[in-house]
Amino acid sequence: MQPDLPLPFTTARSTSWQSLWRDAIRDPRELLALLDLDGMVAGVCDSAAAQFPLRVPRGFVDRMRRGDIGDPLLRQVLPISAEMAIMPGYGLDPVGDAQARTGTGMIRKYRGRLLLIATGSCAIHCRYCFRRHFPYADETASHDRWHSAIQTVRDDETIEEIILSGGDPLSLVTARLEELTTALAALPHVKRLRIHSRLPIVLPERIDDDLISWLNRLPWPITFVVHANHANEFTADVDAALARLRATGATLLNQTVLLRGVNDYLQALTDLSERGFAAGVLPYYLHQLDHARGTAHFEVTDTDARRLHAELTARLSGYLVPRLVREIPGGTSKHPL
Numbered sequence: 601m602q603p604d605l606p607l608p609f610t611t612a613r614s615t616s617w618q619s620l621w622r623d624a625i626r627d628p629r630e631l632l633a634l635l636d637l638d639g640m641v642a643g644v645c646d647s648a649a650a651q652f653p654l655r656v657p658r659g660f661v662d663r664m665r666r667g668d669i670g671d672p673l674l675r676q677v678l679p680i681s682a683e684m685a686i687m688p689g690y691g692l693d694p695v696g697d698a699q700a701r702t703g704t705g706m707i708r709k710y711r712g713r714l715l716l717i718a719t720g721s722c723a724i725h726c727r728y729c730f731r732r733h734f735p736y737a738d739e740t741a742s743h744d745r746w747h748s749a750i751q752t753v754r755d756d757e758t759i760e761e762i763i764l765s766g767g768d769p770l771s772l773v774t775a776r777l778e779e780l781t782t783a784l785a786a787l788p789h790v791k792r793l794r795i796h797s798r799l800p801i802v803l804p805e806r807i808d809d810d811l812i813s814w815l816n817r818l819p820w821p822i823t824f825v826v827h828a829n830h831a832n833e834f835t836a837d838v839d840a841a842l843a844r845l846r847a848t849g850a851t852l853l854n855q856t857v858l859l860r861g862v863n864d865y866l867q868a869l870t871d872l873s874e875r876g877f878a879a880g881v882l883p884y885y886l887h888q889l890d891h892a893r894g895t896a897h898f899e900v901t902d903t904d905a906r907r908l909h910a911e912l913t914a915r916l917s918g919y920l921v922p923r924l925v926r927e928i929p930g931g932t933s934k935h936p937l
């Protein structure tokens with residue numbers, strides 16, 4: 601007789617984005633074993649991992665080359681001893697967020713735009729992250745169910761664009777995001793919503809029916825700024841997620857951090873722009889590294905960055921060339937190099 605309930609081995613593995621999120625790899629040794637790099641465990645730095653834990657979804661690990669410790673995706677997530685170097689000029693608040701803070705989880709730097717630190721969580725922990733030292737626990741705009749953020753926007757009619765950032769704003773469940781947008785929709789001076797998220801790239805399963813249906817109900821033009829640093833980050837699943845986002849009418853842009861050993865050569869940047877465009881994403885910014893403590897080994901000099909950017913400009917169609925910028929605390933915009 602057939603049992604009423606499917607047996608465990610006949611049940612499809614749950615692939616809700618939450619379960620994939622929880623299933624992320626956090627142990628550097630497990631990561632290296634999966635990549636046939638067991639021999640390289642001596643290169644893992646436990647103190648770096650203690651400061652900022654390893655976290656990487658299994659689907660992202662699948663895109664790394666086996667047996668290659670220099671893989672450009674692996675370098676973005678593996679804690680190594682170079683992070684422990686204390687370098688002059690590399691600090692805990694590299695972009696002046698503390699000074700630009702206008703309320704809990706709110707950062708106001710540029711005209712017309714309010715950036716909300718929606719949450720401190722990310723599906724992936726990028727070693728070069730400029731907010732790796734940010735005091736997230738008490739500093740998110742969602743902590744009070746958006747109350748003070750909504751009040752701030754209501755009281756300031758010069759705010760025309762809301763930028764959801766983090767952490768990764770899509771780490772919040774869609775219902776929580778909708779609480780915010782429902783309140784914002786009642787404020788006529790809000791004209792645009794922008795979502796800065798690495799999730800469409802690193803955990804494309806997050807772009808689920810719920811999220812798409814929420815996006816389709818929003819009253820504003822939506823811009824997604826995704827974050828990919830290397831062409832190898834794109835897969836068929838990423839393409840499908842991005843296509844679903846595009847089908848809502850959203851504009852898709854990519855920002856990249858220029859990273860030594862990851863994408864600091866012409867072919868890598870060319871492939872990234874072309875691969876992104878094939879997936880419906882236009883290059884937006886190529887960021888010079890923000891000087892967060894523990895990231896100096898990723899630095900590319902301004903001279904090399906300018907040369908690469910000039911070569912890229914000579915090689916690609918204009919719309920495939922991102923703007924090379926550095927964030928300078930106190931500036932009125934990202935600073936073009």
Ligand SMILES: *Cc1c(COP(=O)(O)O)cnc(C)c1O
Nearest residue numbers: 707708709710713714715763934
């Ligand atoms: C980068 C940033 C923005 C967005 O700047 P754009 O040049 O419009 O992309 C807005 N607010 C803050 C605090 C930022 O750091």
Ligand code: SF4
Nearest residue numbers: 722725726729767798
């Ligand atoms: S996804 Fe963005 S915010 Fe999160 S760790 Fe990576 S760079 Fe930092």
